[in-house]
Amino acid sequence: MSDYKAFRVEVADKIAHVLINRPEKVNAMNADFWTEIIEIFRWVDATDEVRVVVLSGAGKHFSSGIDLMMLAQVGSQLGKDVGRNAEALRRKILELQASFNAVDNCRKPVLAAIQGYCLGGAIDLISACDMRYSTADAQFSIKEIDIGMAADVGTLQRLPRIIGDGMMRELAFTGRTIGGEEARSIGLVNRTYADASALLDGVMEIAREIAAKSPIAVRGTKEMIRYMRDHRVDDGLEYIATWNAAMLQSADLRVAMTAHMSKQKPEFAD
Structure with missing residues (x-):
């Protein structure tokens, strides 16, 4: 496997453990993240040895969402022509959507193990996974509303099928933060664990059970x-x-x- 700047990938027991590996930046999703995740999940899809994926974040948090420095860089590249700006922004948004489409389209089940922050773009990411699990003290928020935009990388399209339309609207319109137990009660996560160690052990056990199937x-x-x-x-x-x-x-x-x-x-x- 290749070396990645934003991820670490380990394979054992037919499970690919994909870690977002920018703990010093709260696992914010920078430019490397968006390109590497496509490469990783294409590799997963093509590798018969891998039967299940566990997706987690290194350090105290799963992810704080899109790197604001990346957003600022995109903004700095815009010019004076509204039409050309719109074309460039649309193309960039579609590129970012393709990154999480790669997760959704993966032939193998993808299990998200979430601790700490799971904010903004991280909600888009876990919405593209098959199952989600978290610590009891995890924090989830559709933060885009608080920075003056609508979530545009999959949350509003995928989340209604996971937690229902009404609850998705409440979280998307308010941007409020919910904890792991409320996330479990609304079906965002399947179950919660006491801490990050118990979370990873529990999710790996589920992944091993799936990997043993046909x-x-x-x-x-x-x-x-x-x-x-x-x-x-x-x-x-x-x-x-x-x-x-x-x-x-x-x-x-x-x-x-x-x-x-x-x-x-x-x-x-x-």
Whole structure:
């Protein structure tokens, strides 16, 4: 793997642990972050050895969101022509959206482990993950409203499907901060842990459980869940019928059934 400036990536037990690695900057998302996350998740997608991703932040906090220095740099590049400025800003926003689309589109399940601050752009990021877990004292906020803008990298599009439309509107309009327990109560996180160490241990245990399953079955399950966000039930049923017409011929099905009948743990190929 390549060396990264904004991340550290470790692989063990078929799990890729992707850490945002700028603790001295509260893991703010700088220019390197936005380009490297695409490269990392393309690698994850293409690497059969990796079956699950755990995404976390180094240090005391998950992430404080987009680096304000980066925003200032974008602003300094604008000229006097409104049309050209709008074109440049639109292109930049679409580039940033592509970074979190890479997380959302990843074939492997992505589990976010969140401690400390999870603010602004970090909410966009965890919204693109499959599951979210946090410490009880984690702090979540859709902060964009407080700097005079609408969140534009996925929060307003993905979060309603996670916590519901009304609660998303409340958090987006007020920018208020919620703790880990409230995040759990509204479904933003699946469960909370006492501290960062217990959080990472717990999330890794869940990741190992997923990694032990058939990668073909996990892939199909994620694809069907993603498909149903934008389609009717009958569309989804038609799609899974076509998908499983091929996937049910996988050796994984025979391995799983044999292991179940013999009460042994199955071992699946990458």
